[in-house]
Amino acid sequence: MIKKGNKLYSILYGTCPKCHEESxxxxxxxxxxxxxxxxxxxCSNCNTRYRLEPSFFYGSMYxxxxxxxxxxxxxxVISYLVLNASLKTSFFAIIGTLVVFMPIIMRLARNIWINLFMSYDKSLAKK
Incomplete structure (x- = not known):
């Protein structure tokens, strides 16, 4: 289990990068x-602004x-190497995966991006 105070916690759960208390x-x-x-x-807990500047999250596209x-x-790997599907089937598996997981990919990218610029501050966390 990933505990608060770790950047990975904020990235995976989409919590405030400073206090890890709120989504x-x-x-x-x-x-x-x-x-x-x-x-x-x-953040309603520590008052951290999520948009550091206008268009801040454009960098998350990269x-x-x-x-x-x-x-x-x-x-x-799962479709071609594990399930022994053809290359054509593997291609469609990749496309399907990207379409199905697109909202998660976009959020993960934003979480990673903001965590590059902010760090956890233990003093801001709820006791």
Whole structure:
């Protein structure tokens, strides 16, 4: 189990990178498409602003490319090497994986991006 205070905790759970107490997103479910990328303005616990500057999360597009490649590689390994599917079937497995996991990939990329610029502060966490 990943504990609070670790960047990986904030990345995987989408919590405030400073206090790890509140979700950054207005809706926890990434599959509510209209709310997938809606980020709260600030943390209600530590008052950390999530948008450090206008268009801050544009940088996460570069991260999402890498995360998407990771998901695609796993889909290929599972379909082609484990299940012995053809290359054509593996290609469709990769496309399907990227479509199904796109909301999660986008959120993970944003979580990684903001955690590159902010660190956990133990004094801000709830006791």
């Amino acid at each position: 950054m997103y207005s809706t926890k479910n990434p599959y509510i498409i209209t709310d997938t990328l809606k980020v709260n303005e600030h 991260v999402s490319y890498g995360v998407g490649i990771g998901f695609a590689a796993v889909a290929f």
